Amino acid sequence: MSDPLPEPRGHVLFSGDDRLEGVLEWPEGPGSGGVVIAHPHPLYGGTMAQPVVYRVAQACREQGYASLRFNFRGVGRSGGRYSGTEEYRDVEAALAFLRGRLASGPGEAGDASSAVAGPAVDSPGNGRRLALGLAGYSFGSVMAAVAAGTGVVPVEALALIALVVDWEELPPGTLDGLARFRGPVLALCGELDDLAPPDVVEKALRRLGVDFRLKVVKGTGHFFEQRQREVGEEVAAFFADILGGRRPSRQGGID
Numbered sequence: 001m002s003d004p005l006p007e008p009r010g011h012v013l014f015s016g017d018d019r020l021e022g023v024l025e026w027p028e029g030p031g032s033g034g035v036v037i038a039h040p041h042p043l044y045g046g047t048m049a050q051p052v053v054y055r056v057a058q059a060c061r062e063q064g065y066a067s068l069r070f071n072f073r074g075v076g077r078s079g080g081r082y083s084g085t086e087e088y089r090d091v092e093a094a095l096a097f098l099r100g101r102l103a104s105g106p107g108e109a110g111d112a113s114s115a116v117a118g119p120a121v122d123s124p125g126n127g128r129r130l131a132l133g134l135a136g137y138s139f140g141s142v143m144a145a146v147a148a149g150t151g152v153v154p155v156e157a158l159a160l161i162a163l164v165v166d167w168e169e170l171p172p173g174t175l176d177g178l179a180r181f182r183g184p185v186l187a188l189c190g191e192l193d194d195l196a197p198p199d200v201v202e203k204a205l206r207r208l209g210v211d212f213r214l215k216v217v218k219g220t221g222h223f224f225e226q227r228q229r230e231v232g233e234e235v236a237a238f239f240a241d242i243l244g245g246r247r248p249s250r251q252g253g254i255d
């Protein structure tokens with residue numbers, strides 16, 4: 001079970017392969033950058049409102065980052081249809097949109113629920129380039145890993161929550177491109193997760209040669225039962241360590 005979540009604010013619509021729906025929320029006070037968060041599997045009820053996704057967004061925002069969580073193609077108000085392999089392009093579109101918004105700052109077109117914006121890039125005239133992080137949960141972590149590996153929109157740090165390494169529906173070698181990502185990676189797993197066992201995730205990331213740290217949430221499975229807030233705080237702490245920020249304190253129960 002998880003605690004009730006408040007209604008989201010800051011709805012945005014932006015362009016990818018089709019129109020995508022998201023929630024873009026800004027921190028109180030000066031910001032340190034931004035984080036995109038990708039949700040779990042669309043065919044199993046995954047949306048941007050999923051508790052882990054919400055808690056990561058909330059914790060990152062509390063630590064000075066703009067947060068953008070979004071619905072994959074075919075989910076909610078996002079256009080298109082589920083692919084299972086091309087959703088990494090949705091992640092790239094979300095990263096490009098957030099990077100452009102970080103360059104322009106809050107209050108520009110794109111914050112309103114009716115706004116539509118294309119994948120913007122940094123504005124060369126304003127001299128601003130804030131750090132960009134990427135997080136994904138379950139299916140979202142797979143698509144985030146693929147997007148980080150392509151480098152189409154570079155990110156400085158990557159958090160992979162419950163990364164499912166062995167997924168029958170994914171083509172062999174789906175994660176191989178992650179080896180090209182040179183930034184730091186947080187791999188966060190539930191101790192009892194049978195879909196993303198910590199030892200399997202660790203072995204896969206070692207094979208790819210990425211710079212990663214493994215964190216395990218004790219006594220939890222794939223859904224991080226009643227521990228979603230701690231997951232969010234751990235991810236926010238990782239980004240604060242790497243990207244700079246307010247450096248949140250971590251709770252116990254995560255090794």
